[in-house]
Amino acid sequence: MVEEVIARYLARRDPVEQPVDVVVLMGSAVLESVEVAAEAHRTHGVPVLISGGIGHSTQYLDDAVRRRGLDLATGRPEAHVFRDLLLGLGVGADQIVVEDQSTNCGENAHFTRRLIDTPKTLLLIQDPTMQRRTHACFERAFADLPGTTLLSHAPLIPWIGPDHVSAGPGRPEIWSRERFRSLLLGEIHRLSPDVYGPNGRDFIDHVAIPAEVLAAYNRLVTEDPSVIRR
Template sequence: MAISDVLVMQKARILWDYHDTGTPLAAADAIIGLGSYDLRVADRCAELFLSGLAPRVVFAGAMGNWTRGMFASSEAHAFADRAIALGVPAGVISLEPKSTNIAENISFVRALLPDAQQVIWVTKPQTRRRVSATLLVNWPEVTSMIAAPAHDLAAQPSAHHPLEALISEMVGDVWRMAAYTKKGFQASQPLPPAVRIAFDTLVTAGFTHHLPPGVRSLEQ
């Protein structure tokens, strides 16, 4: 079934708003940048550090499907290089270059920060809900604040990750909200009717590249 570009963008905006959750920021023990294809996360980490919100920065991430071949080394190393170029002293940065998913990001960083009580997590705008839900299972004792680069849906696509890939990513992460809760990987999240409809519409439109093979519904 053909679906208009206008309808696609309407439904994409619903998913963007659903994923793009955040919290007020305050002073913390560390700023943690979660690695990905989006170096603007490192830029935001540098901005928050230089504003004085925390005395140290941790970058986490090995190399995933979307970043294989993109960076010379791990996502964590690439993000650290970017932050240093923006004025963050190398001596305040720690690296966790082995994690390959959000749960590992959190668990491995937790081992680096055993005494942390309050931390700021920086991720892509469309990943904030998954980070928040995963923290509730993997590090509930710490007070977590969730931040992201401050831009809207129109500015998120890039040459490396264009709009079609972004929409597929958001669709796939809605499915993970339900599937990963069942597996115990993250805390349950509400799935409002509008989000379910947007998911179904975008799956029908073919934005399925971030879903497991054969999965086409939230119940699978």
């Protein structure tokens, strides 16, 4: 399945073979990210920095909260919603740092950089469709802090069902198939050197996209050329 080729590439997961200093959790519509961040907090015994204001994913986060019947106020910065969820999972308030002004993954990286002034090992957790681009944004933002180590851990590898996408068979829906396809293709489009890369808006450094991923992207775009503009 061509969507799976792209999804697995975007959901970057690095080996975590060293101590971690901070878990950096990005706001998104993927509630499973909070569970993974809480587990990383327990495993490594380190604080969680949540980065996320009100952006393009906020309405989808609010939809996910309502769809799952969670008793949480909506219409708030994504970091505030995720903070409440972390507290509910037993993470202490003194172990949570909130950055609630960022509206996109570039600002997630730059605003997080403002809060960290010494080299650390950061474990980045983001919506799996955005994990690779987020990593590239953090590489750019932390380039001026030598000794920083960035590790990405997408909270899940998307399971693609007939009409929706989730964390696995029988798990709650995260995206419809149509929206998921749009997200995948939008991400590959943004990773291009001529779009968000050095030859375009210069938000990220060059990202070498594997040939098989580009082939899958081109196949889907041929099937529906409008999808990257949705």
